[in-house]
Amino acid sequence: MGQKDRLSLVTFEVGVGGKVRKTPFLNVGNAQSRERLRKFVDEIGRRDDGSPFEDEFLTRASQDEKTDVVTAVNHGLDVVLQRKSRNPVSGMVLGSDAADTTRRAQMDLVLARAEAANVPIHSFGYGRSHDPASLWLMSNHTNGTYTFVKDWYDLRDCLAGCIGGMMSIGISNMKMHVKIVDGQRFRIRKISGGPTAILSSDGRDVDVEIGEIRYGERKEMLVELELDNSDVARHMSSQSPAGQRHMNATDQFNQRMGLDAMTLGDFPDLSDGMMDRMIDEVPVFEVDGSFFDPGAAKHVSRLAHPVLLTVTLLPNSGSRPRTPANNNTSDPVIVRRRMELLAADMITRALVLVSRKNYPQAQKLLSETRRILHTVLQNITQSISTGRDGAASRNRKDVLAMSAARAIQSVLQDMQILSEALDDNVDLFALDQRNFGAHQEMVLRDQKSWSG
Structure with a gap:
């Protein structure tokens, strides 16, 4: 971190009467501030051994009040909203392994405060037992990220990636x-x-x-x-035989003699014909x-x-027969992005159905999405030309198609993991794969991930 960067730490214990400790914004370039941060970290988890000890970082709260993730985020927002000066870039990193759910009234309040603070919340849920609903909701509402960390040992790398991403904001x-x-x-x-x-x-x-x-x-x-x-349709209908005026004897004679193309009245039609054969942007x-x-x-x-x-x-194929017909296949990059957004949306819908215990409908949704992804993957694979010289002879569209096929294969693999886990054991899905699905949904939608 730089000389002008500031850091505030908040720790919390989940449960009734859980302790909340926090520091104000401290300048990491200052020796005294670094000493206070070091003292805060050293005293985390300190047990009461009977000796007189006063924790300067402890916040005063009622012993009957329940401490949860929302309580910790509110304390963090207090630090953000009460700051006297603002740095160019701000962000909040939230790590939790709590399995307790949050009440709707508490969540509405913290979301309103987070919107007022205008600070993205990057949440990390580690362990299979944590509840991703509150973390995902706060991150999604503040344009942050949610990351599922399966093992404790991977949390350090994920945090380093997130902080590095905050330091590289352009x-x-x-x-x-x-x-x-x-x-x-x-x-x-x-x-x-x-x-x-x-x-x-x-x-x-x-x-x-x-x-x-x-x-x-x-x-x-x-x-x-x-x-x-509609304007093209009107133009075509005006040129149809039903819309032509009745020709008199002189017009019929000029047409039989081939003189109709030399009349002054036909010059606009001649220019229209020339324009039809021109390429326009x-x-x-x-x-x-x-x-x-x-x-x-x-x-x-x-x-x-x-x-x-x-x-x-391009000019109309009827006016220039030699013009080859256009290929109606979509660009591979667009197809790949469409499938990513489709999978992200369907994963979210499936997780909502699982939370409502509508397991058959969630399984049907995942299976149908897998079928669509498999069909699109086959179409992209068949569109790749097989040159004699191998990879050296492939054009740009084939390279993009191969890249899109690999991405769709990865998405299809994620959908297969979720579908098979939901089919095998519903209880284990709620503990493990639900977190994985919430993570992958945000990665596919936002194209951003802090884990490897």
Whole structure:
């Protein structure tokens, strides 16, 4: 950690009258602050041996009050909300192995306070017996992460990865604005894969709150558009024989003699025919954004060069018979991202059904998702061309298809683990694989993980 970084530690004991100890924000670059942090760590778990001892870090609370995860998070939020100065980047790391559930009223209060503090909560649930519901909910609400740590010995590496990720944040408070350029033809239907998206009623504007972006990180979001071809249909109907005017004798004579193409009235039709044979690029939407740069401590209200997405319109195959027919298969990257989002959504739905003890419906949902993933995987595998020279002769699309196939295989393996565990033993699924499913859902959706 740097000279300007500050750290606050909060420890808690779950149960009635459980002790809560915490420190204020201490500068790790200061020798006195480091000594206080060292003293706090050394006194964790100290047993009362009868000797006079006063813990300066102990918080005063009622002996009848129950201490749980929400209590600890509230104490951590107290430290955050009461700070006199703010660092460019802030975050909270929460580790718990508690199996106790949290009441809804407590959870609503802590979520409201976390939203006011605007601090992401990265939670780590270690051990098979912990309850992931409260950890997952707090992390999901604050744009943080939830990580399932199966063994205690893996917790250190996961914490190091999370803290390293916090130290490598390139921009924060990232907000993206997507605006439709051709409002007469296109409209945005929805955006999937991102955190929070607010879509306008007319489908022409959408605002996405991305939050923090780290160096080397890539976020893939799918923008679904609707294309309005009503003007093309009207144009085609106006050119149909039913819409043509009745020709007189002079027009019929000119047509038989081949003179109709030389009349002044046909020049617009001639230009339309030429335009039909030209390749055109149509602007679809423009992407702009605002963010905060922690390194420079500056707010950027808009990009210097907003990105414009265009779609290439090829000429009609009927006007140019030599033009090859377009391949209707989707891009492998889009297919892979769709399957990741589908699996994440279905895992969440299945876990909700398991919590409601609707095990047959959860198993049916997982099995159907496995079938869809298997079908898509077969289609992608069959689309990969087999060249004579092996890997050296593969084009870019084949390389992307192979990468997408490997990713879908991994997702399919996760779905198979959950489905088989739910089929074997429902009680063991609630203790073990439920945590694994909550972890994988967030990894697939947010494309972010602190574990290896």
